[in-house]
Amino acid sequence: MNDHQRHITDNAAARPLRVLYVVPPSKQFAGIERVTDEIASALAEFENPRFAVSVLYFRDYPEVVDPAYSVIRGEAERTRHIPGAVQRVLDGQGFDIVVVPQFEIAFLCLLQDRLRGRRTNIVLHLHGNPEIERAVSLKSRVLFAFLKPAAPRFAGVIAVSPGLARHASAMMGGGVEVAHMPNPVRQLGDHVQVGEGALGGRNFVTVARLAYQKGHDIAITAFRRVVDEFPDARLTIVGEGPERPKLEALIERLGLGDNVRLAGMVADPSAELSAARAFVTASRWEGFGVAIVEAMSVGLPVVAAKCDFGPEDLIVAPELGVLAEPGDPDALAQAMIRQLQQEPHPEHVGIRRRHAAASAKAAVVARHAAYLAGLRLGNLKEGARA
Structure with a gap:
């Protein structure tokens, strides 16, 4: 690199890295929405390197209050409208990196960007299960056929769990590096911890939206078997969603009205977690498992x-918990019954909390910051060689 190129590189590195996050027009402020808000807020306040962060929203979310980042409002009701909205934002201002969730959206943004003659650095951020996403419709399956040829054209690809990163890399042909960037997770144990009495009790808790993905019907069916063994066992389900009527009917049909409670939406589930013996989740698929980490933090x-x-990326030791076969109420019930039969181990509380701390916001955002800064440096080096 000559002196002129080094001067350009140094000047670029001295200014804030301009990052745009794109949030799909979801009706719920849940996974992608909440994770993006937390990462963008923390990056906007990061010191070294510095970031100028904007988030493109297509809906108003009451949960977004005085964010540290800049909010950009766009218009898009469907996935196909998002790429045009992104291009309109790029017409008005420049960004070093644009982070887009989910392959279908990111691919369409990349395609339209190249058709417009741009070379925007677009990062694909994988949150969920690509197999589920491409099974949604014929259009999705067609678009996923372009995953392998499109992958090298992204400036970077990140996934929220090691398992998802490995799976995505294999789908892309193995020639593209997919970085594991975990989601930031609230450390609820910073202000409340599970008590010895709760660990010795028979209360289970789960925290998740009442949606088919989360498998609450599996957990409730399994709990019928648990109650047959321990009539005083209790399950509290924290969350709200479209599956509530079906779950209420299932609880009634299984005669679990005194044992299973749908607690509704709770902004801070610390009290429910700290009163439980164990956390249970029967999800059919996940991308990461924020609620699991929150439970371990307590x-x-x-x-x-x-x-x-x-x-399986989070529960990596017996002290942390146990895994059961997915979609199998009997296997889940047996795991919960074993949990009630064994002696509680209060000394394991600290192990779980330390394991959860690896996903604390400060640690996670530092990894995101280093990754994005590395992308900028790499792109500048490529430009200098050109």
């Missing part, structure tokens, strides 16, 4: 379905 052991992806 000190709870976890009983989880070994679904794709997330749980």
Whole structure:
């Protein structure tokens, strides 16, 4: 690199890295929405390197209050409208990196960007299960056929769990590096911990939206078997969603009205977690498993379905919890019954909390910052060689 090229590189590195995050027009402020808000907020306040962060939203979310980043409002009701909205934002201002979730959206943004003659550095951020995403419709399956040839054209590809990263890399032909960038998770144990009395009790808790993906019907069916063994066992389900009527009917049909409670939406589930013996999740699929980490941050052991992806990346030691076959109420019930039969281990609370701390916001955002800064440096080097 000559002196002129080094001067350009140094000047670029001295200014804030301009990053745009794209949030799909979801009706719920849940996974992607909340994760993006937390990462963008923390990056906007990061010191070294510095970031100028904007988030493109297509809906108003009451949960977004005075963010540290700049909010850009766009118009898009469907996936196909998002790439045009992104291009309109790029027409008005420049960004070093654009981070787009989900392959279908990211691919369309990349395609339209190249058709417009741009070379925007677009990062694909994988949150969920690509197999589920491409099974949604014929259009999705067609677009996923372009995953392998399109992958090298992204400036970077990141995934929220190691399992998802490995799976995505294989789908892309193995020639593209997919970086594992975990989601930031609230450390609820910073202000409340599970008590010895709760660990010795028979209360289970789960925290998740009442949606088919989360497998609450599997957990409730399994709990019928648990109650047959331990009539005083209790399950609290924290969350709200479209599956509530079906779950209420299932609870009534199984005669679990005194044992299973749908607690509704709770912004901070610390009280429910700290009063439980164990956390249980029967998800059919995941991308990461934020609720699992929140539970471990309080000190709870976890009983989880070994679904794709997330749980087996998080529950990596017996002290942390146990995995059961996914979609199998009997296997899940047996795991919960074993949890009640064994002696509690209060000394394992600290192990779980330390394991959860690896996903604390400060640690996670530092990894994101280093990754994005590395992309800029790499692109500048490529430009200098050109």
